[in-house]
Amino acid sequence: MIKGGPVDRTARTARFARVAGNNGPERVLIAASFVNRVGNGLFNAASALYFTLIVGLPAAQVGSALTIAGLIGLAAGIPGGRLADRRGARTVMMAALAVQAVSMAALVLVESWTALTLLATLDQLAAAAGGAAWGALVARVGTERPALFRAKLRTFVNLGVIFGTVGAGLAVAADTRGAYVALILGNAASFALCAVLLLLLPSYPPLPAPPRERRLxxxxxxxxxxxxxxxxxxxxxxxxxxxxxxxxxxxxxxxxxxxxxxxxxxxxxxxxxxxxxxxxxxxxxxxxxxxxxxxxxxxxxxxxxxxxxxxxxxxxxxxxxxxxxxxxxxxxxxxxxxxxxxxxxxxxxxxxxxxxxxxxxxxxxxxxxxxxxxxxxxxxxxxxxxxxxxxxxxxxxxxxxxxxxxxxxxxxxxxxxxxxxxx
The missing domain is CATH 1.20.1250.20 (MFS general substrate transporter like domains)
Structure with a gap:
């Protein structure tokens, strides 16, 4: 085989497809999910330490704020998914990512329990709606070999969390306000970059529902x-x-x-x-x-x-x-x-x-x-x-x-x- 020749390029392409997706939309969604989860890993591993050690909120207040936000956020999943079915999954997911980018960046300004609860709730509402839209996108993108695509997607999701957690560990070791703020802003940037990557996906039109189907x-x-x-x-x-x-x-x-x-x-x-x-x-x-x-x-x-x-x-x-x-x-x-x-x-x-x-x-x-x-x-x-x-x-x-x-x-x-x- 001649290195750099057509056969060699074909073999490299096949190996790349086995790892990162069989076509362009699959690779885009895998990349977007990876970026998103790197940001999640950055934030989740050190968020509690930031709000307790740096901001100075009691641990009980931090826990209650995140619990309230998580419970309220549950309500957005089904409506967000229905909106994705009717208006397009890519559109809804990009809007949710934009809201998460803004709310996450605003967390660096938090100094009270009320502000943390409000911003965390906004983030969780957007996360639930975006998660439902993400599921609809996965169904539309991975149509050639769905099980293989979803397995690859989860592999890169896990890998993204690992990379993010390693980055969070470095920030925790530094234990400075600047290091923690960098984690939060890094997560906000990951939401924004994920939304930009989704622009590379086709705008999949909504599929028509059967006549006389129930609303939910x-x-x-x-x-x-x-x-x-x-x-x-x-x-x-x-x-x-x-x-x-x-x-x-x-x-x-x-x-x-x-x-x-x-x-x-x-x-x-x-x-x-x-x-x-x-x-x-x-x-x-x-x-x-x-x-x-x-x-x-x-x-x-x-x-x-x-x-x-x-x-x-x-x-x-x-x-x-x-x-x-x-x-x-x-x-x-x-x-x-x-x-x-x-x-x-x-x-x-x-x-x-x-x-x-x-x-x-x-x-x-x-x-x-x-x-x-x-x-x-x-x-x-x-x-x-x-x-x-x-x-x-x-x-x-x-x-x-x-x-x-x-x-x-x-x-x-x-x-x-x-x-x-x-x-």
Whole structure:
């Protein structure tokens, strides 16, 4: 092969497509999502420290402001998704990103609880509406091989969070007002850049709804509502790694505290390296239902291993934790891929935004309740709490195949084509 020749260029193009998307719109949306998540990683990892240490607000006030903002923001998901279906997903997402850029930049001026609550609420309302529109865009862009595209997209989303978190760690190490302000403005800039990148996407026209359809069909779609509840409940697996496990390691095991950072890195690495390879195989709702069940079974094994680390010597505990985080990462990939397969596969094409808004509402509600559930029930019961959590995940996952079958059985069937009609 001649280096730089046509064959070499073709091979490079094929390798690039395997990593970053099969066509221009896919690559644009992947790049925009990556930029957005880098900004999220910059801000989320250090926001609480900025408002408590630099601004000087009490931790309880910061927590209450963010909780109020998160709860109010939930209300914007379904209306934002419906607006995306009717006016165009790209338009709604760009508007939401613009609002987030302005509200995020204004946070550097915050000096009171009231200002923080108002700006955080505005940001969360825009985030919920933009998240629903993002889901509708994913459905319109990734049409060639949807499962492969969504797996690549999630890979780069995870990678963006990692890069952002590393940048936040540097700012926290500096521990100056200027460093924290740079994080906030960096996140604001990421929203603006993401909106600019979306200009490179085609302006996908809204798809017509069937005649006499209800105003909000997602709210009367019982199989989809059921999956939304299950998906929100299974989402408790994310704070298991980010919240519950660090507390367990520090208070109940002999493993050194730096083990927490190692496990974070291992979890992120597994998800980045394996998401595309494994997630691209989960394409249909039926496959999604099985992946949801398998994720629950993996959590059924990983949670007791985490609990067992509290009853073993230090090196045995470290080995158990690494094994548990590997299995948990596989479960996370299965759970997220099932969410894509069922969340998109059961939603009608003309109402993807509305349905994604509903699914996001369920997931966000689960994340809002997770800290209280995990820190009171699981930690309160100790080892038994971990076992209860494991059985909970397995039970939730076991419903996946049945919900998938139910959803497919109740989808509208395409009209039959007469035999003498030309294709």
């Amino acid at each position: 069909p997602a709210l009367s779609d019982r199989p989809y509502l059921t999956f939304t509840v299950l998906y929100g409940a299974m989402g408790l697996q994310y704070p298991v790694v980010s919240l519950l496990l660090p507390i367990w390691i520090s208070q109940h095991t002999e493993a050194p505290r730096w083990t927490v950072a190692v496990l974070f890195a291992v979890n992120a690495a597994f998800c980045v390296l394996l998401q595309t390879r494994l997630g691209s195989r989960i394409e249909t709702p039926r496959q999604g239902g099985r992946a949801f069940r398998d994720a629950g079974l993996l959590f059924l094994v990983s949670c007791p291993l985490m609990a067992l680390a509290g009853h073993t010597p230090v090196w045995v505990a470290a080995g158990l934790l690494l094994t548990a985080i590997f299995l948990h990462s596989l479960g996370e990939i299965g759970e997220s891929s099932a969410g894509f397969a069922l969340g998109f596969g059961l939603a009608p094409d003309h109402a993807q935004g509305q349905y994604q808004g509903l699914l996001g509402l369920g997931f966000s509600a689960g994340q809002a309740l997770a800290p209280a559930i995990l820190t009171t029930v699981v930690l309160g019961l100790g080892t038994a709490g971990w076992l209860v959590l494991a059985v909970f995940f397995a039970g939730i996952g076991a419903a996946g195949p049945a919900v998938a079958r139910w959803g497919l059985r109740t989808r509208p069937r395409p009209p039959a084509v007469p035999a003498d009609t030309p294709a």
